[in-house]
Amino acid sequence: MNRGRIEAFTDAVLAIILTIMILEFKVPESFQLSAMLAQLPYLISYAIGYLFIGTAWYNHHYMFTQTRHITRDIYWTNNFWMFTTSFLPVATAWVGRGINKQGPEVFYFIVYSAWSFAYVELSRSLIKANEASGHPEVATNIKRMNIYRYLTNWKLVLIQTIVMVIILMYLPALQMVVVVMQIVLVGMRFNEDSDRLDG
Known part of the structure; x- marks a missing residue:
């Protein structure tokens, strides 16, 4: 399967997702700047979602730029x-x-x-395909990704789940703060060679 086709398809889907997100933003009826305050919770949620998808896209691009062989398994886990x-x-x-x-x-x-489960499965499919096609260095690079190491560490995931359940029980809005922290501290810590790839 052609890698470019699957990347183009993925880019199109993510672009549509981002477009749908901004279309949910409602233009105030009033012309007073203070009317935007009612939209502030959605603006915060939208900004977090945009950061989420932007970071996910960068990590996805890193994995696919290095990958030399696309299998049916990769196609379906990507879907x-x-x-x-x-x-x-x-x-x-x-x-x-x-x-x-x-x-x-x-x-x-x-x-x-x-999403986290699907991301891990996609990463594992890419690792497996690269190992099988004689590119163990690519598999190693994907395994070294901070987001992959975090999401496959069952102890950290268990702690995160317990913390999230407690937060959701007592102060639900705090979850968004935790999500931002995870994106910044885990998702955005890219491999050193991520800005030197040609693809």
């Missing part, structure tokens, strides 16, 4: 990853309407957890 990502606009919009409400925040956590 599964995009499927979980496609729920982000709904989760973002709902959280924007009730940023400290338990229902929207629990749904966001479910989407985030499903």
Whole structure:
């Protein structure tokens, strides 16, 4: 399978997801600047979602730029990853309407957890394909990615899940702060060679 086709398809889907997210932003009826305050929760949720997808895209690009052989397994796990990502606009919009409400925040956590699982499965598919096609160095680079090491560390994931459940029970809005911290401290810590790739 052609790597360029799957990357182009992924880019298009992610672009559509981002477009849907901004279309959820409602233009105020009033012309007073203070009217934007009612939209502040959605703006916060949207900004987090945009950062989430932007970081995910960069990591996805890193893995696919290095990968030399695309298999059916990679194609389908990539589709599964995009499927979980496609729920982000709904989760973002709902959280924007009730940023400290338990229902929207629990749904966001479910989407985030499903996305994390799908990301790990996609990474494993890429690792397996690169090892099988004689490119163990690429597999090693993917294994070295901070986000992969974090999401495959069951102890950290268990601690994160327990913390999130407690947060969702008592102060749901705090989940968004934790998500931003994870994006910045884990997702955005890219491999050193990530800005030197040609693809």
